Amino acid sequence: MTAAADHFVRDDAAAPVEIRFDHVSKTFGRHGTGDLFRAVDDLNLEIRSGELVAILGKTGCGKSTMFNMIAGLLEPSEGRVMVSGHDPFSQFDWFRGKIAIVFQNDRLLPWRTAIQNVALGLEMLGISKAERFATAQHWLTKLGLGGHENDYPHALSGGMRQRVSIARAFATNANILLCDEPFSALDEMTANRLREEFARLVRENGKTAVFITHSINEALQIGDRIVVLLRPAKIAYDVKLERDASAAANDEVRARIRQVLAV
Numbered sequence: 001m002t003a004a005a006d007h008f009v010r011d012d013a014a015a016p017v018e019i020r021f022d023h024v025s026k027t028f029g030r031h032g033t034g035d036l037f038r039a040v041d042d043l044n045l046e047i048r049s050g051e052l053v054a055i056l057g058k059t060g061c062g063k064s065t066m067f068n069m070i071a072g073l074l075e076p077s078e079g080r081v082m083v084s085g086h087d088p089f090s091q092f093d094w095f096r097g098k099i100a101i102v103f104q105n106d107r108l109l110p111w112r113t114a115i116q117n118v119a120l121g122l123e124m125l126g127i128s129k130a131e132r133f134a135t136a137q138h139w140l141t142k143l144g145l146g147g148h149e150n151d152y153p154h155a156l157s158g159g160m161r162q163r164v165s166i167a168r169a170f171a172t173n174a175n176i177l178l179c180d181e182p183f184s185a186l187d188e189m190t191a192n193r194l195r196e197e198f199a200r201l202v203r204e205n206g207k208t209a210v211f212i213t214h215s216i217n218e219a220l221q222i223g224d225r226i227v228v229l230l231r232p233a234k235i236a237y238d239v240k241l242e243r244d245a246s247a248a249a250n251d252e253v254r255a256r257i258r259q260v261l262a263v
C-alpha cells in the first residue's frame, strides 16, 4: 500500500469548512528553460472552522506555496482555493484583517515599541488610536508582556519578540491564523511554553490555524490534526489527534509519520 493510499478521511462534519483546496496544482517556470516545476500536485484538503492543523513535510515539499495560496499571494495554476467562501487571490481586498500571519522571524519594526508594533495592524484597518492601543495592551498582557509595552524590539529576547508578533496576530481579530514555523528559531524551553500558550489562545478564541512545522513533536504537541505532505505537495497522511491521547497513541502516530516521510 502506498503512503498516499493511506489518506485518512475525516468524518467530522460539525464545523463549516473554512479553507478548501479543490484539485489544486501549482507550477513555476524554471529560469532560462521552458520547463515547469510542480510545487503542489492535485491537492485536496478541507480545514474546518476552529481546527488547529499542523502541516508537516520535507523541505521543499510546497508548504509555503500552499500557505501563500491561502493568503492570496499566489494563484493556483489549476483547481480552486476557497477561504471563508471567497477566492483569496481574486478577492484579496476582501481578506483585509481576516487572515493574520506569524512568521519564523518576528518581523517587528525596530523603530516601533512593542505596543506600537501590535497596534500597527489595527492602524492599517482604520481603528481609532484609543481603541487600537487598548486592544494592543490587552493582547500584550495576555501574552505575558505587561510592563514591556514601551520596550523596543532590540531590548526584548527572541521569545518575547515572538510573543509580540503573536499578540499582533490576535489583535487584528482575524479568524484565520497562518503560522510559518513561528517557534523554530527559539530555544526548546521557550518554544515549548509558547506552543502551549499559542494553542490555548487559538482554542479559547475559536480561531482556525494552519501551522507549518518541520518537527513531528511540535505537530503532536500543538495540532488537533496533522497533515503530512509528500513532495510535490499532496497529502500522504491526515490524522485527527485526541486532545488527551495516551503516549502510546502518540507514538503510533509518530511512527506512522516517520514511515510516510521516509518514502
Ligand SMILES: Nc1ncnc2c1ncn2[C@@H]1O[C@H](COP(=O)(O)OP(=O)(O)OP(=O)(O)O)[C@@H](O)[C@H]1O
Pocket (backbone or CB within 6 Å): 028, 029, 037, 038, 039, 057, 058, 059, 060, 061, 062, 063, 064, 065, 066
Ligand atoms: N516563485 C517560485 N519560482 C520558482 N520555484 C519556486 C517558487 N516558489 C517556490 N518554488 C519551488 O517550489 C518548491 C516548493 O517550495 P516551498 O517554498 O513551497 O516549499 P516548502 O515546503 O515551504 O519548503 P521549506 O520546507 O524549505 O520551507 C521548491 O522546490 C521551490 O524551489
